[in-house]
Amino acid sequence: MSKGGDKRPIIIRRKKVVHAHHGGAWKIALADFMTALMALFLVMWILSVSSEETRRGVAEYFSTPLVTAITGGDMSGSTSVIPGGGPDPTHSDGERARIDVMQHTRPSAQERRFFNDLQERIERVIERDPELRELRNQMRFDLTREGLRIQLLDTEQRPMFELGSDQVAPYMRSLLRTIAPLLNELPNDLSISGHTDSVPYAGGYRGYSNWELSNDRANASRRELVAGGLDPDQLLRVSGFADRVLLADTAPTDPINRRIELVVLLPEIAEAIRNPGILAPDAQFSEEEVPEELVPQNTPQANDDQ
Template sequence: MSKGGDKRPIVIRRKKVVHAHHGGAWKIALADFMTALMALFLVMWILSVSDEETRRSVAEYFSTPLITAVTGGERSGSTRVIPGGGPDPAHIDGERARVDVLQHSRPSAQERRFFNDLQERIERAIEQDPELRQLRSQMRFDLTREGLRIQLLDTAQRPMFELGSDQVAPYMRNLLRTMAPLLNELPNDLSISGHTDGVPFAGGYRGYSNWELSNDRANASRRELVAGGLDPDQLLRVSGFADRAMLPDTMPTDPINRRIELVVLLPEIAEAIRNPGVMEPDSPLPDDDASEEALPQRMEQGDDNE
């Protein structure tokens, strides 16, 4: 035991707690979030008070390709990531990209607006005529890869043509002649096609058949449009499809398959129709010698299968 006079001092050690400063990173994140939220509410408010024309203009602005916005023109340069061959890969005419125009074609925002305006004018003109107003249910408007398609459909109660004939019904004539000056308001070319149902003629395909009937009806529609004031130079294609292009989810004998289709063509589609693509001069053709050697082999295989 230690003596009373030999006392050791008691040392109390206290741990000093230092409150570290966490910085202001959270303030920046909160400020960014509030700014984005305010911008979202501002955009929603602008859309709620804007009219249809303003909303279309905004949509067209954001859908304009960057290359078009920079150069100030309509496709003044190539918009493809990998340019094709040609004298100038930076421009569209230097690309070998017209192999499948239909697959890659789609209306631009401006073209959609023009097509929508045309549809609205046609619908207003029909609504103002008591006789044509009854035909509105027999009309269909839709955008396809070729352009604005206007389908004029038959019904059992109100056919567009005399049965088995290209004689235009009076209300069909009135409808076509009403649409003609409205179609002139766009410079786009026009395609007309006739379609029939699957009921064959008595003579089959050896005599007058659905092929002739569909062509004759398309041509009769062309004459009515021209008589109504359509510019004949806008007509690019008049054709008949017989019963080879039925509407989806319909029976071959359904009356609505008897129809006339008017397509306001996109410019690139019209150009492809005028100048169909051909094989490149340096494209390899099938080897005649190889084909001749392969023919006996195929014949031998066919004999073995018999």
Template sequence: MSKGADKRPIVIRRKKVVHAHHGGAWKIALADFMTALMALFLVLWILSISSDEQRRGVAEYFSTPLVTAITGGDQSGSTRVIPGGGPDPTHSDGERARIDISQHTRPSLQERRFFTDLQARIESAIEQDPELRQLRSQMRFDLTREGLRIQLLDTDQRPMFELGSDQVAPYMRSLLRTMAPLLNELPNDLSISGHTDSVPYAGGYRGYSNWELSNDRANASRRELVAGGLDPDQLLRVSGFADRVLLPDATPIDPRNRRIELVVLLPEIADAIRNPSVLGPQDLVEDENSAIEALENMPQADIAQ
């Protein structure tokens, strides 16, 4: 055979591989997973920097029924910041609701938001003043059944008043006059109360005592607020409690008991102060019968104690 016959053509067959399209579902799943992780990290970060009061507000928000949330937390249809109401809760005939104080256990969600905003404005105004900034540790904000309570506490190093008198310290005067315009923006009434520690005067309670001192300091605070721009008509109650209402975390002689309490009152609380309910003869009979029934049902061992 010839050499040319041995040289056969070499045919190389290359199989063409076609990759099938598997879809991008895994990409969507990965994106969802990363988004969920980012949301989790943001929630954990916000919780770590938020205060106890802010966390309670968030919990209150998510525990609100859907209908109440949609209506803004007010079933009366009122457009006021503090929810009102009238004889018919579906109408806004009258902004002051007729509420049973015994059933009103705490401010509503909308009232909490309103008071939290007021607290933030007061704290911001104090933070902008280098002198007042040092007093922030002597202030306490909390919500009570009466409304937003602002406590101005004494310390031995920085007392709010001259020792044993109602002479307002200069920084206390500046603090009250800074707060006055912010409180004046509210339609709510204001209550002012003075408190002292349990250190008695030399003459006891027969002469000038802690009762007069606490009342005089409350009045001195009232004068400074009015001088700072507070509307006098918003002042509903000025009182002195001497040493009868001590701080829960303080001893009787703790200087922090020497304090001024400002309470931004809820509308229904202000109405109850202006118009205290009077018990009639029938109410007294029912109360007496209830007391007798309670005693009859009480175990004898408890009665002996």
């Protein structure tokens, strides 16, 4: 039997169990995925309820090259840090014409901002006037390849002109004279065009017709803009299109096709209108190059005895 001093202490060993875990990284990944999914559904919903003009504007915005948006519209693509510091490598044979055409048909990021600011100022002025506020639904703003287009549309309840006449309605006169000073804030040239529906005059196209009416309405709008303070030197083109340019998804007789279009022109478009240019003599069609559809069809020869 052992003595009390020889007793050994009892040592209890407990194994520490460590539960493995993956941390919180998966939570961040899941949150990112849910945010992206929510953004996708939100974009799809917005596109489904947007108009055709809005979708077209969004498509044109995203089709603008990133370098163009960063440089404020510079399409040269030159990597030189010195402006004009040498030949542009993108201007190789066959590329210059393509780039020039793109410059003529797409506003730069800076021009987009100027046009958006002009639209917002016009909308604010109209919103402050109780009478003009009722016309807001008859106005459309959109960005085209020519520039900022402002459409003033007719309705059966509130026509812009007297029926079959170029007599401007009082509220149309107020609207044109109100926006005239705002158009002066940009140095861009202005184009005015008149449009009608397809309801013909009694005399058809031989007498006074929709061609004359659309042109007269465009000129009547021009006079009201000038009376409101528009600089006449900004007017570059006044034209009438009759019923040849209808709005999308509308019937030819729809009153909405009776409209006036004001286009704040891009500088390149204005220059192209002023100087349309002609083909060089060596660029004319030779006899071998004349397209078949342009060759006159054979017609019976006139009898020499007649």
